[in-house]
Amino acid sequence: MLLASSTEPAQTLQRVTTRALDPVRGAIMGMGEGVVGLFGALGEIDRLRSENDRLRGELAGAEQRITELSEAARENDELRDLLGIVEALEMELLPVRIISRDPSNLAWEAGIDAGTDHGLEVGMPVVGNADGAGALAGTVIAVTADTARVRFIVDTRSVVIAVDQASRALGEVHGQPGGQLVMVNVPVTEALAVGDTVVSAGLILGDEASRYPGGLLIGRIQAVEPDPNALTQTAFVRPAIDLGSVERLLVVLEFTQG
Structure with missing residues (x-):
């Protein structure tokens, strides 16, 4: 009986301390989750930047190709007209x-x-x-x-x-x-x-x-x-x-x- 009585205050103190530290523990866990979330957001930003760079490169390549095709089409039209002139003129x-x-x-x-x-x-x-x-x-x-x-x-x-x-x-x-x-x-x-x-x-x-x-x-x-x-x-x-x-x-x- 004396042993049980002597441990009760210690258990009570432990419960009080645990309850008192719960907010701190929650805050620390929340901070950890926030840090994880921050790094995740930074990683997503890097991914989006890489994706944007890739898309810009593809767009520039497509625009260059369109320019080349337009120039080729223009030259073909010009050469076709010149060929028509060659065929029309007896020279x-x-x-x-x-x-x-x-x-x-x-x-x-x-x-x-x-x-x-x-x-x-x-x-x-x-x-x-x-x-x-x-x-x-x-x-x-x-x-x-x-x-x-x-x-x-x-x-x-x-x-x-x-x-x-x-x-x-x-x-x-x-x-x-x-x-x-x-x-x-x-x-x-x-x-x-x-x-x-x-x-x-x-x-x-x-x-x-x-x-x-x-x-x-x-x-x-x-x-x-x-x-x-x-x-x-x-x-x-x-x-x-x-x-x-x-x-x-x-x-x-x-x-x-x-």
Whole structure:
């Protein structure tokens, strides 16, 4: 009986202490769970970041592929148009690519990736694609073994004898600053109208044959103004080809003037 009585206070103290420490133990356990939860959240964040990086990489790859496919489709369309021009024009034509341009923009000239090794000579006409039709672009002015230089018809040093398709009026087409064209020395008695199509005449100049085949599209008349001399008129012509952005051309290796 004395032994039982002596242990009762100790048991009571143990129960009291246990109850007193329960909140502390709970807090510690809660802290442990919180730490585990924190590390779990950090791990999830890292996983999401990795997933985002992977998705960004896949998206960039897909965008690059779309760009490549779009460029390939554009080139295919351009080559198909050039092939159509080759088949339509009764001339020997060589497809070429523009590889350089005048960085000063003072001269409307460009380098192409073919030269004497491909049969090119100075003076050969150059044709471009105008919505599937062959349009006069310029002429070869210099050649090396594997490259050549083309001067576009919009260059201020360029002159082409041309004809208005509607009225059959003849005139000289000159290049203008800014990549435009004018048709000059047209008698005022000739009927020129806005919207008329202007093509190369292919006429003999004096004792020298024209360098350009006849019938190649040059552009369309945007405006007509009488000259101060009251004898001639000037037509402002919009080029059929955007020669500032064209990438592929056709060099006329041989043609028969009609």
